[in-house]
Amino acid sequence: MGIERKILAGWLIDGSGEQVRKDVLICFKDGYIKSIETSKDPNAYKSYGLNPKPKNYSNATVIPCLIDSHVHLAMSGSVDPKIRQFQLKADDNDIRGEISNRIRNHLLHGIIAVRDGGDKKGHVLRYKRDCFIKNTDSFNLQTPGSAIYRKGRYGSLIGKPVSEKRNLAEEVTAHEKSIDHVKIINSGLNSLRDYGKRTLPQFSEYELTEAVKAAKRFGLKTMAHANGETPVKIAVDSGCHSVEHGFFMGYENLQKMAEKKIYWVPTAITMKAYSESCQNIKTESEIAKKNFDHQLEQITMAKDLGVPVALGSDAGSPGVDHGKALIEEMKIMVSSGYSIEEAIRCATFNNADLLGLKEIGLLEKGKQASFIIANGNPSDLPGSLQNIEKVYIKGKPMND
Ligand SMILES: [Zn+2]
Structure with missing residues (x-):
């Protein structure tokens, strides 16, 4: 003793x-x-x-201690196109030291658990298996392996497409069994050319509902990447456990998420980082800033409606650095009307609940x-x- x-x-x-x-x-x-x-x-x-x-x-x-509920440990926050290209082709040996450094950066900011959002080649899952062995008392790493998306749509940066031989639920069942949660991509990215342009959902409500059920059979939660009213509505109605990004999802989705207690991970910092890093391309920078401002309005709405918010930075996106980005996301919450106590709750209690961590x-x-x-x-x-x-x-x- x-x-x-x-x-x-x-x-x-x-x-x-x-x-x-x-x-x-x-x-x-x-x-x-x-x-x-x-x-x-x-x-x-x-x-x-x-x-x-x-x-x-x-x-x-x-x-x-803090928790970041949306990171990409296999990716750097660098805005250098060469680095961003390289990391998509890199093999495990190139990337393992980088993953360790990123975990170190999280720890230096007091972040002791992260939920990964996936990578194309499944580096983080193998890192966890080969280098990390198991979640220790000092750091908890949860990963979906690769995210799952529909062939021909957005997703190749962080995932693998549904195989032609399978439907979405079968793909979930066939996915690596050592994963900690399932990540499904159900929309595109925010447009940096046409402000507020919506993309079609990747999956129907039926497909996503069956996929969520398949994940549940393995005791896994489903995190859904979704922007825009329809893709988010489908994610919410299918029983996904969290909506990632949720740009332009609108009031009705927020209202339903408050009722059903579905977590929202706004990752607002990504658009602020874009607007700052692409200042030489005036239109893109301005549109990224407008996307950011719109997200702040939705965050304020979420507070008024009582939507449970879990804070994630999307670290590994361009200009979004592991560790410090979560602190920036907390600042955004405070500037959107959250008290410091509430912003901290989103990055601690709420994230622990979403990740199923009962002791922290x-x-x-x-x-x-x-x-x-x-x-x-x-x-x-x-x-x-x-x-x-x-x-x-x-x-x-x-x-x-
Ligand atoms: Zn992400």
């Missing part, structure tokens, strides 16, 4: 969405939280005769002592997460 450790935090945001608490004493032992109390004396660390003395973080804010994402008695210590008070968040003071994972400072 280990010894009980204590830290005094100036402020605590526990991941539930509840208001920040001031001056708290967090006690943990053997990796789990024993108690969280409001400290009667904020200077208690000076007079505590306890052994060991609580560590003093009275000028810092403690939040749960919330700081309360019995949960893992996995938290971030960010210098300054809550008004410095989320910016203060760009350069965090310390990360504790299961009760241990990360450097250890």
